[in-house]
């Protein structure tokens with residue numbers, strides 16, 4: 323664990339947000355398995371410390387762009403369960419009025435520019451948001467989340483080149499969970515991932531993505547520097563996804579072993595680790611943590627129930643929002 | 648009224664909008680000191696500086712994607728894409744990202760950006776620098792598409808595009824940059840979705856886009872010598888399309904030819920012809936004809952290239968046949 327620097331409140335909020343993501347995902351998984359949720363979805367469980375460590379270092383004015391595995395980023399950036407579950411079920415009260423679903427969930431009110439179903443598709447958007455900040459004299463920072471698989475997309479190199487040339491306030495956050503769909507990262511990524519950013523003169527860091535404090539501490543520093551015009555930065559966050567690539571990816575032993583999954587879950591879980599830290603530092607008691615977990619579970623159950631009952635969008639919305647007024 | 652070139656008209660539109668709104672900026676290759684290979688943007692960097700007229704590396708998907716992100720977060724970027732042919736490079740950013748944000752977010756996000764680029768053959772530029780790809784973008788819901796046919800339209804449509812809250816693609820014909828036309832000194836905007844009747848007529852309607860408007864006007868003059876009175880209509884924007892004006896005209900003349908420089912198959916002409924058939928069938932005395940570019944990559948040799956695009960003579964020939972009732976093919 324990285325050294326404790328922020329106060330108790332921050333720690334508890336980070337813990338709460340990680341549990342909220344895990345709980346959200348468990349419920350989403352159930353919804354999918356019970357055939358209540360349409361479409362496809364990609365679970366974030368296991369990677370919570372990445373989204374939370376980063377988003378806790380940002381304000382609502384700071385923007386993020388997200389990925390096909392975007393629920394965690396959305397929760398971490400401040401979204402509410404109710405609107406999120408409604409969106410997952412295609413209901414009118416969803417963040418996108420049921421038009422985005424899991425893979426496009428966006429909550430602009432907290433600076434989340436949206437999940438993106440094109441791998442690497444949001445790298446331009448994030449960098450453009452940073453360009454806008456610089457041109458319009460704003461000090462907000464944009465974080466671009468993407469996976470290790472997305473580093474094979476050419477767009478990343480085009481925008482990193484421009485971000486470095488123009489010192490844009492953007493942080494490229496590569497969530498390296500070891501796999502790109504059903505393929506190991508070593509099989510699809512030549513050389514080192516951080517070296518790719520370094521080739522453009524971009525300062526790059528590798529950090530333990532299962533350690534929320536380490537992620538948060540590094541992000542706070544980089545965000546502060548990016549605000550001063552010292553950006554861009556690149557972070558490689560070493561992490562792991564517990565579920566399959568998507569909810570339907572059940573039999574996956576042909577590409578990764580059960581032992582490997584068990585090892586990460588038992589020994590490197592970001593929530594278990596942080597919980598032990600909170601208790602050992604006397605920041606929270608086991609009882610307090612259990613109470614918090616129970617309250618989050620209750621919120622999620624209520625939000626799911628609400629979303630299940632909530633109405634679908636009326637038919638006349640189908641051709642609404644194609645064009646803005 | 649003073650006359651200026653299409654190039655000057657675009658330049659004026661950008662300068663006026665940049666003066667009016669500090670969130671407007673230009674992004675593209677060689678747009679600053681060079682003012683683009685066509686010199687359309689000459690002088691803008693002197694007035695607005697390199698923070699608002701930004702030279703990018705050769706990274707089309709990169710800078711189009713950045714325009715999307717800037718537009719989503721409060722700026723109004725105008726992207727200069729040096730050749731229309733490069734649209735193929737940026738399809739994801741334009742069609743998956745820019746076009747869909749508003750819809751996918753349930754109306755919360757907007758992408759007020761303009762992508763200005765060009766179209767048109769007969770410049771001996773060969774197959775990778777001569778395409779007219781407006782149909783490709785017009786096919787994607789969420790994008791608006793403007794096709795100015797003169798300096799007047801170029802200025803008025805550009806100003807409207809910049810103020811529009813949607814991604815707009817404007818195609819200028821690269822052969823027309825030096826063409827002069829009367830352009831008022833006072834500010835004006837051309838609303839999207841309002842066709843312009845360039846010439847009134849009663850026997851046949853020629854619906855033409857971009858530089859094909861000139862082709863249609865020449866054809867109309869030639870037809871007048873034969874006693875055929877052609878109406879010429881320029882839709883100005885193909886998305887949105889002013890269907891009402893087109894239908895009214897066809898109901899009056901009962902015949903129509905649609906002319907656009909994109910490839911004929913699956914093109915803009917097919918779309919317009921089909922709408923006329925669906926909505927004015929019983930007013931028609933002859934099938935609506937389509938005239939687009941041949942379905943071949945544009946050849947280099949002048950002798951071949953000139954054969955690929957619609958000409959006034961070709962339009963005249965078709966119009967005569969239509970008016971003489973010679974186009975009703977036996978099955």
Ligand SMILES: Cc1ncc(C[n+]2csc(CCOP(=O)(O)OP(=O)(O)O)c2C)c(N)n1
Nearest residue numbers: 391439440441469470471472499501502503
């Ligand atoms: C351009 C594109 N190609 C392929 C896909 C299909 N696809 C969806 S997710 C994915 C793997 C992405 O891997 P990575 O970037 O490492 O993210 P992770 O799923 O590990 O979070 C692929 C290939 C896609 N959505 N978009």
